[in-house]
Amino acid sequence: MTQRKIPTIMGTQHPDNANAPFWDASQQPFISAYRETNEAFENFSELNVDEYMWDWEGKHADAAVIDRLFSTEYDYFKDQQIGRDKFLTFRFPNIWEEKGYNLMQAMTAILSSEDFAHDLGFAQRPLFEAILPMAQRADQLLKMQVLFEKLANFKSVEFTRSDKNTPYIEIIPLFEDFDTQLHAPEILKEYLKLHEEHFGFRPKYMRVFLAGSDSALTAGFMSSITGNKLAIARLHEFAREENIEIYPISGTGSAIFRGGLSPHRIDRYVKEFPGVRTATVQSAFRYDFPIADVQKAIAELKEKLPNAEPLKISAADQQILAEVAEESAEFYAHTLDQLVPDMQPIFKAFPKRRDRRQHVGVLGYSRSVDGIELPRAINFTGAFYSIGVPPEFIGFGRALENLNADHLSAFVRNYPSMKEDFRELARFVNLDALEILKTQSAAWADVERDIMIVKDIFNLEIGPETREQQQHAEIALQVVQIKEGAPIAITALINRMAQLRHFLG
Numbered sequence: 001m002t003q004r005k006i007p008t009i010m011g012t013q014h015p016d017n018a019n020a021p022f023w024d025a026s027q028q029p030f031i032s033a034y035r036e037t038n039e040a041f042e043n044f045s046e047l048n049v050d051e052y053m054w055d056w057e058g059k060h061a062d063a064a065v066i067d068r069l070f071s072t073e074y075d076y077f078k079d080q081q082i083g084r085d086k087f088l089t090f091r092f093p094n095i096w097e098e099k100g101y102n103l104m105q106a107m108t109a110i111l112s113s114e115d116f117a118h119d120l121g122f123a124q125r126p127l128f129e130a131i132l133p134m135a136q137r138a139d140q141l142l143k144m145q146v147l148f149e150k151l152a153n154f155k156s157v158e159f160t161r162s163d164k165n166t167p168y169i170e171i172i173p174l175f176e177d178f179d180t181q182l183h184a185p186e187i188l189k190e191y192l193k194l195h196e197e198h199f200g201f202r203p204k205y206m207r208v209f210l211a212g213s214d215s216a217l218t219a220g221f222m223s224s225i226t227g228n229k230l231a232i233a234r235l236h237e238f239a240r241e242e243n244i245e246i247y248p249i250s251g252t253g254s255a256i257f258r259g260g261l262s263p264h265r266i267d268r269y270v271k272e273f274p275g276v277r278t279a280t281v282q283s284a285f286r287y288d289f290p291i292a293d294v295q296k297a298i299a300e301l302k303e304k305l306p307n308a309e310p311l312k313i314s315a316a317d318q319q320i321l322a323e324v325a326e327e328s329a330e331f332y333a334h335t336l337d338q339l340v341p342d343m344q345p346i347f348k349a350f351p352k353r354r355d356r357r358q359h360v361g362v363l364g365y366s367r368s369v370d371g372i373e374l375p376r377a378i379n380f381t382g383a384f385y386s387i388g389v390p391p392e393f394i395g396f397g398r399a400l401e402n403l404n405a406d407h408l409s410a411f412v413r414n415y416p417s418m419k420e421d422f423r424e425l426a427r428f429v430n431l432d433a434l435e436i437l438k439t440q441s442a443a444w445a446d447v448e449r450d451i452m453i454v455k456d457i458f459n460l461e462i463g464p465e466t467r468e469q470q471q472h473a474e475i476a477l478q479v480v481q482i483k484e485g486a487p488i489a490i491t492a493l494i495n496r497m498a499q500l501r502h503f504l505g
Protein backbone atom coordinates (compact mmCIF):
# COMPACT_ATOMS: atom_id res chain seq x y z
CA MET A 1 0.00 0.00 0.00
CA THR A 2 1.13 3.53 -0.71
CA GLN A 3 2.20 5.56 2.32
CA ARG A 4 0.19 8.68 1.50
CA LYS A 5 -3.46 9.02 2.46
CA ILE A 6 -5.74 8.21 -0.47
CA PRO A 7 -8.81 10.47 -0.31
CA THR A 8 -12.14 8.66 -0.20
CA ILE A 9 -14.33 11.73 -0.73
CA MET A 10 -13.67 14.39 -3.37
CA GLY A 11 -15.87 17.47 -3.39
CA THR A 12 -16.19 18.98 -6.85
CA GLN A 13 -17.47 22.14 -8.49
CA HIS A 14 -19.96 20.39 -10.78
CA PRO A 15 -22.94 22.80 -10.93
CA ASP A 16 -25.78 20.32 -10.34
CA ASN A 17 -27.24 21.79 -7.14
CA ALA A 18 -30.85 22.91 -6.99
CA ASN A 19 -30.51 24.78 -3.69
CA ALA A 20 -28.14 27.27 -2.13
CA PRO A 21 -25.11 25.93 -0.23
CA PHE A 22 -25.52 25.48 3.52
CA TRP A 23 -22.68 27.95 4.12
CA ASP A 24 -24.13 30.81 2.04
CA ALA A 25 -25.94 33.44 4.12
CA SER A 26 -27.48 34.99 1.00
CA GLN A 27 -29.06 31.63 0.09
CA GLN A 28 -28.25 31.96 -3.60
CA PRO A 29 -27.71 28.71 -5.54
CA PHE A 30 -25.26 30.40 -7.93
CA ILE A 31 -21.68 30.03 -6.67
CA SER A 32 -19.27 32.54 -8.16
CA ALA A 33 -15.58 31.80 -8.61
CA TYR A 34 -14.86 34.31 -5.84
CA ARG A 35 -16.74 32.18 -3.31
CA GLU A 36 -15.17 28.85 -4.18
CA THR A 37 -12.23 29.28 -1.81
CA ASN A 38 -14.65 29.59 1.09
CA GLU A 39 -16.60 26.66 -0.33
CA ALA A 40 -13.48 24.50 -0.24
CA PHE A 41 -12.88 25.34 3.42
CA GLU A 42 -16.51 24.70 4.40
CA ASN A 43 -16.42 21.36 2.62
CA PHE A 44 -13.26 20.37 4.48
CA SER A 45 -14.34 21.60 7.90
CA GLU A 46 -18.11 20.97 7.98
CA LEU A 47 -18.57 17.99 5.67
CA ASN A 48 -15.18 16.38 6.31
CA VAL A 49 -14.44 15.79 2.64
CA ASP A 50 -10.89 14.58 2.10
CA GLU A 51 -10.27 16.35 -1.18
CA TYR A 52 -11.60 19.28 -3.17
CA MET A 53 -11.16 19.55 -6.93
CA TRP A 54 -10.06 22.99 -8.12
CA ASP A 55 -11.23 23.20 -11.70
CA TRP A 56 -9.22 25.04 -14.36
CA GLU A 57 -10.93 23.32 -17.29
CA GLY A 58 -13.48 25.50 -19.04
CA LYS A 59 -14.07 27.78 -16.06
CA HIS A 60 -12.62 30.67 -14.12
CA ALA A 61 -10.33 29.67 -11.24
CA ASP A 62 -8.55 31.64 -8.52
CA ALA A 63 -4.80 31.07 -8.75
CA ALA A 64 -4.34 32.36 -5.20
CA VAL A 65 -6.47 29.65 -3.61
CA ILE A 66 -3.70 28.25 -1.38
CA ASP A 67 -2.60 31.73 -0.29
CA ARG A 68 -6.19 32.59 0.64
CA LEU A 69 -6.85 29.34 2.49
CA PHE A 70 -3.64 29.56 4.50
CA SER A 71 -4.13 33.27 5.20
CA THR A 72 -7.76 33.09 6.30
CA GLU A 73 -7.84 29.66 7.95
CA TYR A 74 -4.27 29.22 9.17
CA ASP A 75 -5.14 27.47 12.44
CA TYR A 76 -7.27 24.87 10.69
CA PHE A 77 -4.71 24.06 8.01
CA LYS A 78 -1.82 24.04 10.45
CA ASP A 79 -3.53 21.02 11.97
CA GLN A 80 -5.19 19.60 8.84
CA GLN A 81 -2.36 20.14 6.39
CA ILE A 82 -3.13 20.29 2.69
CA GLY A 83 -1.14 17.60 0.94
CA ARG A 84 -1.07 15.36 4.01
CA ASP A 85 -4.51 15.33 5.67
CA LYS A 86 -6.63 17.25 3.17
CA PHE A 87 -6.09 17.58 -0.55
CA LEU A 88 -6.72 20.30 -3.11
CA THR A 89 -6.40 18.82 -6.58
CA PHE A 90 -6.22 20.95 -9.70
CA ARG A 91 -7.97 19.83 -12.85
CA PHE A 92 -5.76 21.16 -15.62
CA PRO A 93 -7.09 22.33 -18.96
CA ASN A 94 -6.37 19.88 -21.76
CA ILE A 95 -4.11 21.72 -24.21
CA TRP A 96 -5.02 19.30 -27.00
CA GLU A 97 -8.68 20.33 -26.75
CA GLU A 98 -8.66 23.99 -25.71
CA LYS A 99 -6.31 26.95 -25.65
CA GLY A 100 -3.67 26.53 -22.97
CA TYR A 101 -4.06 29.97 -21.41
CA ASN A 102 -4.78 28.53 -17.99
CA LEU A 103 -2.17 25.79 -17.92
CA MET A 104 0.89 27.88 -17.08
CA GLN A 105 -1.12 29.86 -14.54
CA ALA A 106 -2.23 26.63 -12.86
CA MET A 107 1.28 25.17 -12.85
CA THR A 108 2.76 28.39 -11.50
CA ALA A 109 0.16 28.38 -8.72
CA ILE A 110 1.28 24.88 -7.74
CA LEU A 111 4.90 26.03 -7.55
CA SER A 112 4.17 29.22 -5.61
CA SER A 113 2.01 27.28 -3.14
CA GLU A 114 5.04 25.14 -2.35
CA ASP A 115 7.03 28.30 -1.60
CA PHE A 116 4.30 29.72 0.63
CA ALA A 117 3.87 26.47 2.57
CA HIS A 118 7.63 26.31 3.10
CA ASP A 119 7.70 29.89 4.40
CA LEU A 120 4.91 29.03 6.86
CA GLY A 121 6.92 26.10 8.16
CA PHE A 122 4.69 23.38 6.71
CA ALA A 123 6.65 20.25 5.93
CA GLN A 124 4.30 19.01 3.24
CA ARG A 125 4.12 20.34 -0.31
CA PRO A 126 0.40 21.23 -0.57
CA LEU A 127 -0.18 20.56 -4.28
CA PHE A 128 1.57 17.61 -5.88
CA GLU A 129 -0.92 16.00 -8.26
CA ALA A 130 -3.28 17.20 -10.99
CA ILE A 131 -6.04 15.80 -13.17
CA LEU A 132 -5.73 15.76 -16.97
CA PRO A 133 -9.27 15.77 -18.43
CA MET A 134 -10.16 14.12 -21.74
CA ALA A 135 -7.01 12.00 -21.58
CA GLN A 136 -6.63 9.92 -24.72
CA ARG A 137 -3.00 8.79 -24.90
CA ALA A 138 -0.07 7.93 -22.67
CA ASP A 139 2.18 10.60 -24.17
CA GLN A 140 -0.26 13.31 -23.07
CA LEU A 141 0.20 12.33 -19.43
CA LEU A 142 3.97 12.46 -19.71
CA LYS A 143 3.81 15.75 -21.63
CA MET A 144 2.07 17.42 -18.67
CA GLN A 145 4.78 16.17 -16.34
CA VAL A 146 7.60 17.30 -18.63
CA LEU A 147 6.08 20.77 -19.00
CA PHE A 148 5.80 21.04 -15.23
CA GLU A 149 9.35 19.79 -14.78
CA LYS A 150 10.70 22.43 -17.17
CA LEU A 151 8.72 25.23 -15.53
CA ALA A 152 9.79 24.18 -12.03
CA ASN A 153 13.45 24.02 -13.01
CA PHE A 154 13.23 27.40 -14.74
CA LYS A 155 11.61 28.99 -11.68
CA SER A 156 14.18 27.45 -9.34
CA VAL A 157 17.06 28.85 -11.39
CA GLU A 158 15.67 32.27 -12.25
CA PHE A 159 13.37 33.21 -9.36
CA THR A 160 13.82 31.13 -6.19
CA ARG A 161 17.40 29.89 -6.15
CA SER A 162 17.53 29.44 -2.38
CA ASP A 163 14.35 27.34 -2.23
CA LYS A 164 14.18 25.07 -5.21
CA ASN A 165 10.80 23.75 -6.28
CA THR A 166 10.05 20.05 -6.63
CA PRO A 167 10.16 19.45 -10.41
CA TYR A 168 7.71 16.56 -10.39
CA ILE A 169 3.94 16.33 -10.41
CA GLU A 170 1.73 13.26 -10.32
CA ILE A 171 -0.87 13.10 -13.08
CA ILE A 172 -4.35 11.64 -12.70
CA PRO A 173 -5.76 10.73 -16.13
CA LEU A 174 -9.46 11.44 -16.55
CA PHE A 175 -10.94 9.02 -19.08
CA GLU A 176 -14.24 10.39 -20.32
CA ASP A 177 -15.53 8.17 -23.13
CA PHE A 178 -16.24 4.48 -23.46
CA ASP A 179 -13.19 3.61 -25.56
CA THR A 180 -10.61 5.28 -23.34
CA GLN A 181 -12.21 3.81 -20.22
CA LEU A 182 -12.25 0.33 -21.75
CA HIS A 183 -8.64 0.62 -22.87
CA ALA A 184 -7.35 2.42 -19.78
CA PRO A 185 -5.02 -0.48 -18.87
CA GLU A 186 -3.33 -0.35 -22.27
CA ILE A 187 -2.91 3.43 -22.03
CA LEU A 188 -1.48 3.13 -18.51
CA LYS A 189 0.89 0.34 -19.50
CA GLU A 190 2.38 2.56 -22.20
CA TYR A 191 2.50 5.48 -19.79
CA LEU A 192 4.44 3.50 -17.18
CA LYS A 193 7.00 2.66 -19.86
CA LEU A 194 7.34 6.30 -20.96
CA HIS A 195 7.51 7.47 -17.35
CA GLU A 196 10.33 5.09 -16.50
CA GLU A 197 12.26 6.08 -19.62
CA HIS A 198 12.05 9.78 -18.74
CA PHE A 199 12.22 9.83 -14.94
CA GLY A 200 14.14 6.61 -14.30
CA PHE A 201 11.53 5.02 -12.05
CA ARG A 202 8.00 3.65 -12.11
CA PRO A 203 5.26 5.20 -9.98
CA LYS A 204 4.31 3.02 -7.02
CA TYR A 205 0.66 3.88 -7.46
CA MET A 206 -1.72 5.77 -9.73
CA ARG A 207 -5.09 7.38 -9.28
CA VAL A 208 -7.32 7.02 -12.35
CA PHE A 209 -10.45 9.12 -12.88
CA LEU A 210 -13.47 7.65 -14.69
CA ALA A 211 -16.12 10.11 -15.88
CA GLY A 212 -19.78 9.21 -15.53
CA SER A 213 -21.47 12.15 -17.26
CA ASP A 214 -19.98 12.84 -20.68
CA SER A 215 -19.98 9.12 -21.46
CA ALA A 216 -23.73 9.03 -20.76
CA LEU A 217 -24.33 12.20 -22.75
CA THR A 218 -22.53 10.94 -25.84
CA ALA A 219 -23.42 7.24 -25.79
CA GLY A 220 -26.41 6.81 -23.48
CA PHE A 221 -26.95 5.42 -20.00
CA MET A 222 -26.59 1.73 -20.82
CA SER A 223 -23.24 2.29 -22.50
CA SER A 224 -22.02 4.60 -19.75
CA ILE A 225 -22.76 2.39 -16.76
CA THR A 226 -21.35 -0.61 -18.63
CA GLY A 227 -18.18 1.28 -19.51
CA ASN A 228 -17.64 2.40 -15.92
CA LYS A 229 -17.98 -1.14 -14.62
CA LEU A 230 -15.66 -2.61 -17.24
CA ALA A 231 -13.06 0.05 -16.50
CA ILE A 232 -13.13 -0.56 -12.73
CA ALA A 233 -12.77 -4.31 -13.16
CA ARG A 234 -10.02 -4.03 -15.77
CA LEU A 235 -8.05 -1.45 -13.78
CA HIS A 236 -7.89 -3.75 -10.78
CA GLU A 237 -6.80 -6.61 -13.05
CA PHE A 238 -4.09 -4.34 -14.43
CA ALA A 239 -2.95 -3.44 -10.91
CA ARG A 240 -2.43 -7.10 -10.07
CA GLU A 241 -0.66 -7.87 -13.33
CA GLU A 242 1.68 -4.87 -13.16
CA ASN A 243 2.21 -4.94 -9.39
CA ILE A 244 1.12 -1.34 -9.00
CA GLU A 245 -1.52 0.18 -6.73
CA ILE A 246 -4.44 1.62 -8.72
CA TYR A 247 -7.02 3.83 -7.00
CA PRO A 248 -10.01 4.51 -9.27
CA ILE A 249 -11.94 7.76 -8.86
CA SER A 250 -15.57 7.72 -9.96
CA GLY A 251 -17.02 10.96 -11.32
CA THR A 252 -20.69 10.52 -10.53
CA GLY A 253 -23.55 12.95 -9.93
CA SER A 254 -26.82 12.50 -8.05
CA ALA A 255 -28.91 11.75 -11.15
CA ILE A 256 -28.86 8.05 -12.04
CA PHE A 257 -28.00 9.07 -15.62
CA ARG A 258 -24.78 10.58 -14.22
CA GLY A 259 -23.96 7.73 -11.84
CA GLY A 260 -26.60 8.00 -9.14
CA LEU A 261 -24.56 8.91 -6.05
CA SER A 262 -26.75 10.74 -3.55
CA PRO A 263 -26.87 10.65 0.27
CA HIS A 264 -29.90 8.35 0.05
CA ARG A 265 -28.30 5.83 -2.34
CA ILE A 266 -25.04 4.90 -0.62
CA ASP A 267 -25.71 1.15 -0.50
CA ARG A 268 -26.73 1.16 -4.16
CA TYR A 269 -23.53 3.00 -5.13
CA VAL A 270 -21.25 0.65 -3.20
CA LYS A 271 -23.04 -2.36 -4.70
CA GLU A 272 -22.79 -1.07 -8.27
CA PHE A 273 -19.23 0.29 -8.20
CA PRO A 274 -17.12 -1.77 -5.77
CA GLY A 275 -13.45 -1.06 -6.27
CA VAL A 276 -13.89 2.69 -6.56
CA ARG A 277 -11.55 4.22 -3.99
CA THR A 278 -12.54 7.89 -4.35
CA ALA A 279 -16.11 9.06 -4.89
CA THR A 280 -16.97 12.53 -6.15
CA VAL A 281 -19.66 14.20 -4.08
CA GLN A 282 -20.88 16.91 -6.39
CA SER A 283 -22.84 20.04 -5.54
CA ALA A 284 -26.29 18.40 -5.44
CA PHE A 285 -25.04 15.71 -3.06
CA ARG A 286 -23.70 18.37 -0.70
CA TYR A 287 -26.38 21.07 -0.94
CA ASP A 288 -29.72 19.46 -1.86
CA PHE A 289 -30.15 17.31 1.24
CA PRO A 290 -30.18 18.07 4.98
CA ILE A 291 -26.61 18.59 6.14
CA ALA A 292 -26.93 15.84 8.74
CA ASP A 293 -27.85 13.37 5.97
CA VAL A 294 -24.86 14.53 3.92
CA GLN A 295 -22.44 14.15 6.82
CA LYS A 296 -23.79 10.69 7.62
CA ALA A 297 -23.54 9.61 3.97
CA ILE A 298 -19.95 10.83 3.69
CA ALA A 299 -19.02 8.94 6.86
CA GLU A 300 -20.65 5.81 5.43
CA LEU A 301 -18.75 6.11 2.16
CA LYS A 302 -15.51 6.54 4.08
CA GLU A 303 -16.22 3.34 5.94
CA LYS A 304 -17.31 1.21 2.97
CA LEU A 305 -15.37 2.32 -0.12
CA PRO A 306 -11.71 1.77 0.85
CA ASN A 307 -12.03 -1.93 1.60
CA ALA A 308 -14.78 -3.01 -0.77
CA GLU A 309 -13.78 -6.08 -2.75
CA PRO A 310 -13.14 -4.83 -6.31
CA LEU A 311 -15.59 -5.65 -9.05
CA LYS A 312 -14.64 -8.77 -10.99
CA ILE A 313 -15.97 -9.43 -14.48
CA SER A 314 -15.00 -12.58 -16.35
CA ALA A 315 -13.24 -12.30 -19.71
CA ALA A 316 -16.32 -13.70 -21.44
CA ASP A 317 -18.60 -11.16 -19.76
CA GLN A 318 -16.18 -8.35 -20.57
CA GLN A 319 -16.46 -9.16 -24.26
CA ILE A 320 -20.24 -9.40 -24.07
CA LEU A 321 -20.61 -6.15 -22.13
CA ALA A 322 -18.44 -4.29 -24.62
CA GLU A 323 -20.80 -5.46 -27.36
CA VAL A 324 -23.83 -4.46 -25.27
CA ALA A 325 -22.41 -0.96 -24.84
CA GLU A 326 -21.73 -0.58 -28.55
CA GLU A 327 -25.18 -1.80 -29.59
CA SER A 328 -27.02 0.36 -27.06
CA ALA A 329 -25.10 3.46 -28.12
CA GLU A 330 -26.49 3.08 -31.63
CA PHE A 331 -30.10 3.14 -30.42
CA TYR A 332 -29.35 6.17 -28.27
CA ALA A 333 -27.48 8.19 -30.88
CA HIS A 334 -30.01 7.59 -33.65
CA THR A 335 -32.86 8.86 -31.47
CA LEU A 336 -30.95 11.70 -29.81
CA ASP A 337 -30.10 13.36 -33.12
CA GLN A 338 -33.80 13.79 -33.77
CA LEU A 339 -34.74 14.94 -30.25
CA VAL A 340 -32.18 17.68 -29.78
CA PRO A 341 -33.84 20.31 -32.03
CA ASP A 342 -37.01 20.08 -29.93
CA MET A 343 -34.97 20.53 -26.75
CA GLN A 344 -33.18 23.75 -27.70
CA PRO A 345 -35.61 26.09 -25.88
CA ILE A 346 -35.15 24.07 -22.68
CA PHE A 347 -31.38 23.95 -23.04
CA LYS A 348 -31.24 27.72 -23.54
CA ALA A 349 -33.45 28.43 -20.52
CA PHE A 350 -31.45 26.20 -18.20
CA PRO A 351 -30.28 28.01 -15.04
CA LYS A 352 -26.58 28.54 -14.30
CA ARG A 353 -24.79 27.68 -11.07
CA ARG A 354 -21.08 28.48 -11.69
CA ASP A 355 -18.81 30.85 -13.61
CA ARG A 356 -18.06 28.95 -16.81
CA ARG A 357 -16.17 29.53 -19.99
CA GLN A 358 -17.37 27.83 -23.16
CA HIS A 359 -17.55 24.11 -22.51
CA VAL A 360 -14.89 21.82 -23.90
CA GLY A 361 -15.40 18.10 -23.62
CA VAL A 362 -15.62 14.98 -25.71
CA LEU A 363 -18.16 16.86 -27.84
CA GLY A 364 -15.56 19.41 -28.91
CA TYR A 365 -15.46 23.18 -28.94
CA SER A 366 -18.82 23.75 -30.57
CA ARG A 367 -20.73 21.53 -28.18
CA SER A 368 -22.42 19.91 -31.14
CA VAL A 369 -23.03 16.57 -32.78
CA ASP A 370 -23.79 16.56 -36.49
CA GLY A 371 -24.02 20.34 -36.35
CA ILE A 372 -26.64 20.28 -33.58
CA GLU A 373 -25.80 22.19 -30.42
CA LEU A 374 -25.61 20.19 -27.21
CA PRO A 375 -25.26 21.50 -23.66
CA ARG A 376 -23.20 20.20 -20.78
CA ALA A 377 -24.18 16.85 -19.35
CA ILE A 378 -25.77 18.46 -16.27
CA ASN A 379 -27.94 20.78 -18.35
CA PHE A 380 -28.81 17.96 -20.73
CA THR A 381 -29.88 15.67 -17.89
CA GLY A 382 -31.93 18.32 -16.12
CA ALA A 383 -33.59 19.47 -19.33
CA PHE A 384 -34.98 16.01 -20.08
CA TYR A 385 -36.18 15.54 -16.51
CA SER A 386 -37.87 18.93 -16.83
CA ILE A 387 -40.13 17.67 -19.62
CA GLY A 388 -41.00 14.45 -17.82
CA VAL A 389 -38.62 12.22 -19.81
CA PRO A 390 -35.69 10.96 -17.71
CA PRO A 391 -32.84 10.53 -20.22
CA GLU A 392 -31.92 7.13 -18.78
CA PHE A 393 -34.77 5.68 -20.85
CA ILE A 394 -33.55 6.98 -24.23
CA GLY A 395 -32.48 3.95 -26.25
CA PHE A 396 -32.37 1.77 -23.13
CA GLY A 397 -35.64 -0.08 -23.64
CA ARG A 398 -35.04 -0.97 -27.28
CA ALA A 399 -31.45 -1.96 -26.54
CA LEU A 400 -32.60 -4.17 -23.67
CA GLU A 401 -35.26 -5.81 -25.84
CA ASN A 402 -32.69 -6.39 -28.58
CA LEU A 403 -30.21 -8.29 -26.38
CA ASN A 404 -29.91 -12.01 -26.98
CA ALA A 405 -30.11 -14.40 -24.03
CA ASP A 406 -26.36 -14.42 -23.31
CA HIS A 407 -26.05 -10.66 -23.57
CA LEU A 408 -29.11 -10.07 -21.41
CA SER A 409 -27.90 -12.51 -18.77
CA ALA A 410 -24.48 -10.86 -18.57
CA PHE A 411 -25.94 -7.35 -18.40
CA VAL A 412 -28.46 -8.22 -15.68
CA ARG A 413 -25.78 -10.05 -13.70
CA ASN A 414 -23.53 -7.00 -13.74
CA TYR A 415 -26.21 -4.38 -13.05
CA PRO A 416 -27.97 -5.64 -9.91
CA SER A 417 -29.81 -2.37 -9.18
CA MET A 418 -31.39 -2.05 -12.62
CA LYS A 419 -34.98 -2.81 -11.61
CA GLU A 420 -34.88 -0.53 -8.57
CA ASP A 421 -33.24 2.26 -10.56
CA PHE A 422 -35.96 2.22 -13.19
CA ARG A 423 -38.69 1.86 -10.58
CA GLU A 424 -37.49 5.22 -9.24
CA LEU A 425 -37.04 6.76 -12.69
CA ALA A 426 -40.56 5.75 -13.77
CA ARG A 427 -41.98 8.11 -11.14
CA PHE A 428 -40.60 11.10 -13.07
CA VAL A 429 -42.14 10.12 -16.43
CA ASN A 430 -45.03 12.26 -17.64
CA LEU A 431 -46.89 10.46 -20.42
CA ASP A 432 -49.19 13.45 -21.05
CA ALA A 433 -46.17 15.62 -21.79
CA LEU A 434 -44.82 12.89 -24.04
CA GLU A 435 -48.07 12.89 -26.04
CA ILE A 436 -47.52 16.56 -26.85
CA LEU A 437 -43.88 15.98 -27.73
CA LYS A 438 -44.84 13.18 -30.13
CA THR A 439 -46.67 15.75 -32.26
CA GLN A 440 -43.38 17.62 -32.74
CA SER A 441 -41.12 14.74 -33.78
CA ALA A 442 -41.67 11.07 -34.51
CA ALA A 443 -38.55 10.26 -32.49
CA TRP A 444 -40.48 10.84 -29.27
CA ALA A 445 -42.50 7.74 -30.13
CA ASP A 446 -39.24 5.77 -29.95
CA VAL A 447 -38.66 7.17 -26.46
CA GLU A 448 -42.20 6.18 -25.49
CA ARG A 449 -41.44 2.70 -26.75
CA ASP A 450 -38.27 2.63 -24.62
CA ILE A 451 -40.34 3.52 -21.56
CA MET A 452 -43.04 0.94 -22.27
CA ILE A 453 -40.53 -1.84 -22.89
CA VAL A 454 -38.84 -1.19 -19.54
CA LYS A 455 -42.26 -0.85 -17.88
CA ASP A 456 -43.38 -4.25 -19.15
CA ILE A 457 -40.11 -6.04 -18.38
CA PHE A 458 -39.98 -4.82 -14.78
CA ASN A 459 -43.73 -4.40 -14.18
CA LEU A 460 -43.30 -0.73 -13.31
CA GLU A 461 -45.85 1.88 -12.31
CA ILE A 462 -45.39 4.88 -14.59
CA GLY A 463 -46.04 8.30 -13.09
CA PRO A 464 -45.86 10.02 -9.72
CA GLU A 465 -46.36 8.35 -6.37
CA THR A 466 -45.54 11.06 -3.81
CA ARG A 467 -46.84 14.61 -3.53
CA GLU A 468 -43.46 15.99 -4.65
CA GLN A 469 -43.47 13.71 -7.69
CA GLN A 470 -47.01 14.82 -8.52
CA GLN A 471 -45.93 18.46 -8.39
CA HIS A 472 -42.94 17.60 -10.58
CA ALA A 473 -45.21 15.97 -13.16
CA GLU A 474 -47.59 18.94 -13.24
CA ILE A 475 -44.74 21.39 -13.79
CA ALA A 476 -43.16 19.19 -16.48
CA LEU A 477 -46.42 19.35 -18.44
CA GLN A 478 -46.42 23.14 -18.10
CA VAL A 479 -42.88 23.32 -19.44
CA VAL A 480 -43.78 21.29 -22.51
CA GLN A 481 -46.86 23.41 -23.13
CA ILE A 482 -44.99 26.76 -23.02
CA LYS A 483 -41.48 25.76 -24.06
CA GLU A 484 -41.45 27.68 -27.34
CA GLY A 485 -42.15 31.13 -25.96
CA ALA A 486 -41.48 31.79 -22.28
CA PRO A 487 -37.79 31.31 -21.38
CA ILE A 488 -37.91 33.23 -18.09
CA ALA A 489 -40.89 31.24 -16.88
CA ILE A 490 -39.26 27.99 -18.01
CA THR A 491 -36.12 28.81 -16.01
CA ALA A 492 -38.21 29.35 -12.89
CA LEU A 493 -40.08 26.09 -13.45
CA ILE A 494 -36.84 24.16 -14.00
CA ASN A 495 -35.51 25.52 -10.72
CA ARG A 496 -38.63 24.41 -8.87
CA MET A 497 -38.53 20.89 -10.32
CA ALA A 498 -34.85 20.59 -9.42
CA GLN A 499 -35.70 21.31 -5.79
CA LEU A 500 -38.42 18.67 -5.84
CA ARG A 501 -36.11 15.91 -7.10
CA HIS A 502 -32.97 17.06 -5.19
CA PHE A 503 -30.68 17.77 -8.14
CA LEU A 504 -30.56 20.23 -11.01
CA GLY A 505 -29.17 17.82 -13.59
